[in-house]
Amino acid sequence: MAYLTYIVLAIGVVAAAGLAIGSASVAGALPMVGILLISLGYLAVKAELSWRQTDELQRMRNAYDQLDRQAKLIIRTDLELHRTQEELDRRLASLMSLYHLGQQLQVSLRPEEVFQKLDASVVTNFGFSTGVLGMCASFESLEWRSAIGVTPAVANALRALFLDRGLVKPVLTGPAPRLLQASSAANPEERKLLELLGVPTAIIAGIIPNSGPTGILLLGRTGSVANVKADEELVAILTNYLAIAVENSALYEKTWSAQRELELKVQQRTQELAEANTVLTRLNKAKSDFVSAVSHELRTPLAAIKGYASLLATGQFGPLVKAQSERIAKIEKHSDLLAQFINNLLDIARIESGRVTMERRPIPINDFLAAVQDVVTPQLEAKHIRFSVDRDGVKELVGDSSHLQRVFVNLLSNAVKYTPEGGSIRVGLVREGATVLATVTDTGCGIAAEDQSKLFQEFYRANDPVNQQVRGTGLGLALVKRIVEAHQGRIWVKSEKNKGSTFSVSLPLE
């Protein structure tokens, strides 16, 4: 089009030039053609300009349309972004509520408490306006423990609806959580439920722990549900939280009650033991009193027997033949043994019943050992037993000298009794902190392991053939133990059959 315009214009220019040259001399057709062509050229230029303008206009319109479309897109995207942001904020708020709820649930010590923990902030942050949380002991029972945005009357009506129409079981056994919508509510019960809550949509879910009571959560929303799937997921997390908390607190309650039961049992048994102990102490005292009384009664006639035997032995009542002297000597010997036996019995009974108070005095060790040695030397010599003492710098004992002498005399007499001729006995003394440890070691027959724990009981004699030849009553060690314990000391034995024994006595110095 532009070329045509230029051609017409060129012809016009040529014609105009011709017109100028021949205007004066030749008047004819040529100038007319020039004028025509100029006009045509002018028109063509005009048309060209108008086309160009239309073209420009069209391009501008196109550009404007495009801008308009882009602006609309930006607005739409912005709206979408805004909505997504809102949704994200809501999710964040609900997650925060979930976190806080979780913290509160951790300190619930009883399952019932868990059902009281639904509060307004949880309901609103989850995007709901009303909510009820209840505990079900069975499919036929339901107790609301939390009600948010719901009046007591509505809560009662909801409970009645659940129980009358048997709605608890389907919630606790069916798929959960479930969305209820007034527009598409499947059955009249659900419609009624939404009607009572006064909302168009709600989510219902069961709380089903592995142990502990189950429950129902019902959340109602006044607006429409934006993202059903996301809401259901959130509620599922919430109900899981609640179920775990119920389970934990049920376990805690179980453990606590088991521990309480155990404590009560221990208390009961302790009480029983204390009572049994009182009875035993009473019986023991009765036994000691009895032994004490009997021993006392025996001592008087025994003293008389001994006295008469001694008198007869002096020959005051006429000369004695050898056989008579021998019999009288036997009477005296046995009377002595019997007297010793009775004395031991009496002393055990007295110490047990606390009627003997032990003195607590420093006892110089040299004098003490000399006194003990005086008693046992004849026995040692009679059996040719080597005897040694290692006192390791120990200078004194603390206690009742005469009673402690009986301890050492008894232990040494036993050592002599149960050690064959030519054996050896050693007394050791060593200071150990605030105590003195005294040991009596022999190379005698030793004591079987099963007898060792029973040696200190009254009348106990080891089940050993040796005891058929060695006389004894089984009272010596029982008395020794009581004297040592009355000094707050300890006594024990270590022994090996046919190798020898060591009796150890630990005595406090303070």
Ligand code: ADP
């Ligand atoms: P007994 O009068 O029988 O010696 P004890 O109470 O003194 O009574 O001793 C109890 C039992 O302990 C003894 O019968 C004996 O079997 C055992 N026994 C005590 N000391 C020794 C010892 N040094 N060696 C071996 N057995 C001993």
